[in-house]
Amino acid sequence: MYEQFKELIVQYGLKILRSNHVSGTSGNISLRVLDDLIAITPSGIAYDRLSAQDIPIIDLHGRVIEGDLKPSVEYQLHTLIYRTFEDINAVIHTHSIYSTVLSVLHKPLPAIYETLLMIGDVIPVSEYANAGSLELAKNVVECMKKSRAVLMANHGLVCAAKSLEQAFDMCETVERGAQIYVMALSTGLPVHQIDQEHAREAIDFLRRNYGQQP
């Protein structure tokens, strides 16, 4: 069951691999298939070897409902996000290089250019906890109350959205912003942010005019 959801997980697994957001078997992806069920990447299987039948379906407490493979070790991170935010349908966790550089520095990413403003004023860094722990999930969810993209201290990035397409776009935007920020910081010169008044105007303008909305 839920074939089309499993296919999407496989497709976006290849996308995060080919866009260099992950290497090997790192990172994980999930998608809500019903109010209380998600499809999630299995633990330790390379993205380019993954097929739809490998994708487990689990409930929001981590019990496997369908599939033979063990779900991602970060299933608690994913399930706690879905339990906390009813409007979230997709979660992507990556080890994108520049986002991880900021996470190692424990340095939040300010909205240094306009596209980042669409995600928020600042992408926060959640407090450190070990990979796969409930503590890590709780720390990320705490930050996610303010920003749907979170840098995980000494670990990576997690983006949550209404769809996998949106979550993937967020990963791309945050990573590009992080790259620009790290490169700007490395010059040693002052890094300027967009002032609050212009930031508010930019968000308002982009929400009303960006894209092909009628």
Ligand SMILES: [Zn+2]
């Ligand atoms: Zn990770």
